[in-house]
Amino acid sequence: MVKLDEVDLKLIYLLRDNSRLSISELAELLGLSRPTVKSRLEKLEKEGIIQKYTIKLSPELERAENIVIMIVKTEDPESLENFNEIIEINKFTSKKHVIKVAVENMKQLRQVIEGAGFEVIEIMPVLEMRERERPIKIRVPFKCDYCGKEIVEEPIVYKYRNKVYFFCCETCFREFKKARENIEKFKLSEGQKVEEAHKH
Ligand SMILES: [Zn+2]
Numbered sequence: 001m002v003k004l005d006e007v008d009l010k011l012i013y014l015l016r017d018n019s020r021l022s023i024s025e026l027a028e029l030l031g032l033s034r035p036t037v038k039s040r041l042e043k044l045e046k047e048g049i050i051q052k053y054t055i056k057l058s059p060e061l062e063r064a065e066n067i068v069i070m071i072v073k074t075e076d077p078e079s080l081e082n083f084n085e086i087i088e089i090n091k092f093t094s095k096k097h098v099i100k101v102a103v104e105n106m107k108q109l110r111q112v113i114e115g116a117g118f119e120v121i122e123i124m125p126v127l128e129m130r131e132r133e134r135p136i137k138i139r140v141p142f143k144c145d146y147c148g149k150e151i152v153e154e155p156i157v158y159k160y161r162n163k164v165y166f167f168c169c170e171t172c173f174r175e176f177k178k179a180r181e182n183i184e185k186f187k188l189s190e191g192q193k194v195e196e197a198h199k200h
Contacts, residue, residue: 009141010030023041071122097118153168
């Protein structure tokens with residue numbers, strides 16, 4: 001496993017939600033220079049950490065398919081990989097697998113079964129499939145921008161003045177906002193003082 005630091009993880013985090021963020025935007029959000037962001041992204045791509053930037057399409061654009069779940073037994077599990085129709089492979093034992101197959105008709109299903117040469121133990125047609133969207137969980141934690149502790153759960157992401165901050169919990173997020181507001185107020189009153197000083 002490649003070692004990832006805070007900057008890498010934050011880049012991954014931001015791109016996970018919007019892979020179209022430009023280098024300039026990422027640099028601004030994280031308060032980094034453009035060359036830094038560029039070289040980091042190149043590194044992440046080269047190391048295979050970021051494997052691709054993809055899009056999410058409306059399901060209406062997809063061709064109607066029938067989903068079938070099968071419990072199968074095979075002496076040659078690698079052969080399952082050869083079929084694009086097999087969209088999910090869950091291994092139970094060295095021979096037993098639960099697979100999900102997407103086919104347009106029975107003929108295509110038969111071709112997969114015969115071609116892959118597995119024994120069908122059970123076959124279940126899926127009447128309705130609803131894939132729940134879930135964010136990719138990132139394994140390596142990074143630090144909270146308020147308390148400095150490692151964020152274990154999903155971070156709270158907060159955008160403020162074109163910058164992005166990550167917090168471990170609601171409390172840190174609240175405290176950070178409060179501290180920010182105080183700084184703003186202070187700056188404001190400093191500005192007033194300067195203005196008044198000019199008047200005299
Ligand atoms: Zn915290």
